[in-house]
Amino acid sequence: MCESKRFHVAATITVLLAVLGVCGTARGKIIYVDTAAAGENSGSSWADAYNFLQDALTDANTAEIPVEIRMAWGTYKPDQGGGVTPGDRDAAFELFDGLAIRGGFAGTGSVDPDVRNNEIYETILSGDLNGDDVDVSNPSDLSHESTRSDNSRIIVSNLESEENIEVEVPTTGGRAGGPVSGTRIVIIPVSEVNVELDGLTVVAGSTAIRKLTPGNLSVSNCTFRSNSISAIRIEWSELTMTNCTFERNRGHAVSHSGDNLTARNCLFGGNWGTNGAGLSCFALYSEVMLRDCIFTGNVAVWNVASCTADRLELYNCKFTGNVAQEACLDTSGDFFAENCTFTGNIGGAIDLLTGRLILSNSLIAGNRGQAIKTHAHHVKIQNCTIADNHTDEDGSALDTLYGATVSNSIFWGNSSPVMKAWRPATLMTDFCNFQAGWPGVGNIKVDPGFVARGHWELNGTPNDPGDDYWIDGDYRLLSQAGRWDPMAETWVKDEETSPCIDAGDPNSPIGREPFPTGGRVNMGAYGAGEKASKTYFGDPACDVILAGDINGDCIVDELDLAILESHWMMRGEDFINKSPVVTLIEPQDGDQITWPDSILFRAEAHDPDGEIERVSFHIFRITDTRTRTSGLRGQQEPNGWERELDWQSNNSYGEGEWRVWAEATDNEGEVVVSPPVVITLIRP
Numbered sequence: 001m002c003e004s005k006r007f008h009v010a011a012t013i014t015v016l017l018a019v020l021g022v023c024g025t026a027r028g029k030i031i032y033v034d035t036a037a038a039g040e041n042s043g044s045s046w047a048d049a050y051n052f053l054q055d056a057l058t059d060a061n062t063a064e065i066p067v068e069i070r071m072a073w074g075t076y077k078p079d080q081g082g083g084v085t086p087g088d089r090d091a092a093f094e095l096f097d098g099l100a101i102r103g104g105f106a107g108t109g110s111v112d113p114d115v116r117n118n119e120i121y122e123t124i125l126s127g128d129l130n131g132d133d134v135d136v137s138n139p140s141d142l143s144h145e146s147t148r149s150d151n152s153r154i155i156v157s158n159l160e161s162e163e164n165i166e167v168e169v170p171t172t173g174g175r176a177g178g179p180v181s182g183t184r185i186v187i188i189p190v191s192e193v194n195v196e197l198d199g200l201t202v203v204a205g206s207t208a209i210r211k212l213t214p215g216n217l218s219v220s221n222c223t224f225r226s227n228s229i230s231a232i233r234i235e236w237s238e239l240t241m242t243n244c245t246f247e248r249n250r251g252h253a254v255s256h257s258g259d260n261l262t263a264r265n266c267l268f269g270g271n272w273g274t275n276g277a278g279l280s281c282f283a284l285y286s287e288v289m290l291r292d293c294i295f296t297g298n299v300a301v302w303n304v305a306s307c308t309a310d311r312l313e314l315y316n317c318k319f320t321g322n323v324a325q326e327a328c329l330d331t332s333g334d335f336f337a338e339n340c341t342f343t344g345n346i347g348g349a350i351d352l353l354t355g356r357l358i359l360s361n362s363l364i365a366g367n368r369g370q371a372i373k374t375h376a377h378h379v380k381i382q383n384c385t386i387a388d389n390h391t392d393e394d395g396s397a398l399d400t401l402y403g404a405t406v407s408n409s410i411f412w413g414n415s416s417p418v419m420k421a422w423r424p425a426t427l428m429t430d431f432c433n434f435q436a437g438w439p440g441v442g443n444i445k446v447d448p449g450f451v452a453r454g455h456w457e458l459n460g461t462p463n464d465p466g467d468d469y470w471i472d473g474d475y476r477l478l479s480q481a482g483r484w485d486p487m488a489e490t491w492v493k494d495e496e497t498s499p500c501i502d503a504g505d506p507n508s509p510i511g512r513e514p515f516p517t518g519g520r521v522n523m524g525a526y527g528a529g530e531k532a533s534k535t536y537f538g539d540p541a542c543d544v545i546l547a548g549d550i551n552g553d554c555i556v557d558e559l560d561l562a563i564l565e566s567h568w569m570m571r572g573e574d575f576i577n578k579s580p581v582v583t584l585i586e587p588q589d590g591d592q593i594t595w596p597d598s599i600l601f602r603a604e605a606h607d608p609d610g611e612i613e614r615v616s617f618h619i620f621r622i623t624d625t626r627t628r629t630s631g632l633r634g635q636q637e638p639n640g641w642e643r644e645l646d647w648q649s650n651n652s653y654g655e656g657e658w659r660v661w662a663e664a665t666d667n668e669g670e671v672v673v674s675p676p677v678v679i680t681l682i683r684p
């Protein structure tokens, strides 16, 4: 332990740093577990390791935290060890705050027992208590297959919080916000449990990990397989997943309802479920971020990933070869995706109910369903390629209720080439290539010259779509000057050059496009990227690159001057949106609003480089973080943005303290919130 009294001895910076250094790496007590250890079984070393994880947990539970359990390869079951009954389906490995469990060690019998490799030295936590599980061909059968009737209900658990608060909330008979039919008590866990799991394979439970407490669960280098209800079920807590694999689970790979969720480099493959087979998240006031994640071969009755979050961000993620009746990704709340691909899925790609949708440098191709369907108020699509999507409905490429701003994008080969909007005039599209043509500045209607379009392989049975599969294409743009070949990982030259090269908005930044860029961004998913196709001028590439040769045609002339002039005195920061500013004027902090007065919300908002698109007001009960309005839209009045709330006749607005703030969205879709105030509602 790093106790603070150590600092009293010699509080020099050198000593301080040395102590911090030790604290940064040590985890307090280390307890060893190894099925093969034949020593004293005290957990104090590999030779004397415990044989069962349960015994190590009992030891760890009384140790000072942080405490680390190191596990050698082998299979560990929750019904083994002291304090549990063999065959007890309700025995679980119980987590507690300050615990880290690390698997994948070589353990006793190895030259170096501390060598760690999760693949060679797989540490398995298994719920197959009888060890009799047979494989099932379809994970949907996991719930009723008879060799699983003995399996653990929960393998790793953290059920209870030591401290809870009780909150009385109104219940409404029908819809939220409707007439109150009574009240109910909600128990909110308070004590945080922070746990780290690393290098474990958790298999064959109903639920592999269940955590119902606040804090953070960090899961790294873990594999979850053949769990029949969910691999991870987590409520109230933050979840961080790194390098994890979820394969062939039933129900949900991850079922999350709580604080922020982050996944990096995770694979969701071959899972089966009704809704959210891969990921189901409900993070109403939190953020979900997925980076470098792959969803493939999942089958869902409704959606492969279903997410309600304040904000969902996807970077460099791939959804391919999934089957869903509705859409691969069904989401509600602000949604941002960059460098993502959705290809060859059965079902739509993206279905965003509410919030904002901002999609850039992404490819949506070959889906049997609508590429994008949305009721979002703000839709911005930039540098995307939406091609070869097929559906019987209209708007196979884009079906948007409230319109969209689309630029530098390619829409080609979709079954219904025309976009669909409630009012087509709300589709602002410039510098795009539409197969059916579309009004707007710089739009073209010409074969985009893709390297190779993907196609569905009908597998010799054209009447049976069940065995069809998608062969990925390459939707990069052909170029005689050079085009990136991802298979060969090199630049190659084509016989033709795509008309979409240098056809994007001349005022869009060219980003990281390689020389020669033409001085203008390309259309499509790879435009502005470091692997964008190069500009062809009919001659071999320049031997010498001249200063001032902006477009890259080996001569400094009026063409370069024109580009220079059109960008004269522009700065890079001009392309970065300036945030809107919003201030809540009414109500004021500390206001008491007594029945029967209504609440008047008023805010001032402005945008330094554009316009305010909308202002909404939010009010939520401080004692119950789950009661909140979804945002009351303000109207622009001479004195600012206003909204009156008739709270008196709606018993959902109970007596007590409420937090209130205003939220403003600018024309670029950026949202800012005002500092919140606290008001008190008083009923007679």
Ligand SMILES: [Ca+2]
Residues within 6 Å of the ligand: 128, 129, 130, 131, 132, 133, 147, 148, 149, 150, 151
């Ligand atoms: Ca079994």
Ligand SMILES: [Ca+2]
Residues within 6 Å of the ligand: 501, 502, 513, 516, 517, 518, 519, 520, 521, 522, 532, 535
């Ligand atoms: Ca270019």
Ligand SMILES: [Ca+2]
Residues within 6 Å of the ligand: 548, 549, 550, 551, 552, 553, 554, 555, 556, 557, 559, 560
């Ligand atoms: Ca030039």
Ligand SMILES: [Ca+2]
Residues within 6 Å of the ligand: 577, 578, 579, 580, 607, 608, 609, 610, 611, 666, 667, 668, 670
């Ligand atoms: Ca702005």
